[in-house]
Amino acid sequence: MIKVTADIFSGRPNPQWVVAGAEAEAALRSLSQKTTAAAAIDSGFQGLGNRGLIVEILEDQVSSEYGLPATFRLAGGGSPDESHAHEVAQRLIAVMTKKESAKHPALAAADAADGYLPLNESLKKLILTGLEARAGSVATQVAEQSGTIEEAFDISATATCWIETTSFNPGFWNDPTHIGRNNCYNYATNRRTDTFAQPGRASGHMYSHINCADVGNGAVSDGGTFSCAPDSQKPRWYMALVIAPGPGFIDYHWYRKATQGFWGHKPGGTAARNVDNAGHIVADPRTANRGPYTIFCRFMFAQKKMVVR
Numbered sequence: 001m002i003k004v005t006a007d008i009f010s011g012r013p014n015p016q017w018v019v020a021g022a023e024a025e026a027a028l029r030s031l032s033q034k035t036t037a038a039a040a041i042d043s044g045f046q047g048l049g050n051r052g053l054i055v056e057i058l059e060d061q062v063s064s065e066y067g068l069p070a071t072f073r074l075a076g077g078g079s080p081d082e083s084h085a086h087e088v089a090q091r092l093i094a095v096m097t098k099k100e101s102a103k104h105p106a107l108a109a110a111d112a113a114d115g116y117l118p119l120n121e122s123l124k125k126l127i128l129t130g131l132e133a134r135a136g137s138v139a140t141q142v143a144e145q146s147g148t149i150e151e152a153f154d155i156s157a158t159a160t161c162w163i164e165t166t167s168f169n170p171g172f173w174n175d176p177t178h179i180g181r182n183n184c185y186n187y188a189t190n191r192r193t194d195t196f197a198q199p200g201r202a203s204g205h206m207y208s209h210i211n212c213a214d215v216g217n218g219a220v221s222d223g224g225t226f227s228c229a230p231d232s233q234k235p236r237w238y239m240a241l242v243i244a245p246g247p248g249f250i251d252y253h254w255y256r257k258a259t260q261g262f263w264g265h266k267p268g269g270t271a272a273r274n275v276d277n278a279g280h281i282v283a284d285p286r287t288a289n290r291g292p293y294t295i296f297c298r299f300m301f302a303q304k305k306m307v308v309r
Helices: 020-034 062-068 080-092 121-135 170-175 183-187 214-220
Strands: 002-006 018-019 054-055 070-073 237-245 248-255 263-265 295-302
Touching: 002 020, 002 080, 018 020, 020 062, 020 080, 054 295, 070 080, 080 121, 183 237, 183 248, 183 263, 214 237, 214 295
Parallel strands: none
Antiparallel strands: 002 018, 002 054, 054 070, 237 248, 237 295, 248 263
16 A cells, blocks of 8 residues: 655645555556666655655555665656656556545545645646656746736835845755645745645635735735834745646745845755756746746745744
């Protein structure tokens, strides 16, 4: 029995399902013939967009039986045998909509109210499409576009707005105990809650749609602000919100400014970093290579009174 996570989102929770019985055995047997297809969890593409599958073996004897690690990445660009990795990944995705895969004790509560997407044919198509794009090493450069809250503006250029910054510290976020439990919203608000925080969830006003207005307003309901924050609200972290508008791939992503002048970010449950999809330092999130996150919404503040969950 194995748990599969499609590692595709940065903000919203990634889809998960369980594969058991003959389907699990066939996939593991195929991988045991070419074990190099099972890549290290921190290998391959780790930026914004489809990062392949994360596979976790749920029975202690199975890992040694098939000569595979207990947890590994498939079809994320980190294996010398990506062709075989993609073949097995497609097999695992094909069974994700089976009834026994959707609800299983090994899964976290997949509640749509918490941002999870239902395991249906539309989601399957989205994951497969992203996998094909990853196989072709498709790199999407951002198309700059303003958001729908209001026209983006640079708060840092306004003398009356003050911000606090911290030195870029990825180790705090990349600790194995916490890395998979915190996302871009945790990073941007500088709050390591281990809840894969969602804008508006703590305040009871979680976004209902993935767009600049709903996600931004969710953060405001948590205690963030679109405008300058007073000294009483130190520390006032400087954040930026972007959106992947689809069609198909719809998600949000956040950045936070560091003392060094660049911006850090954390794509979903992957490692915190200060580079974009092209490997360049993020000097300005508006002009960084953000892959499918083509809409720049605006800059915001996280402030002292902000609570996220």
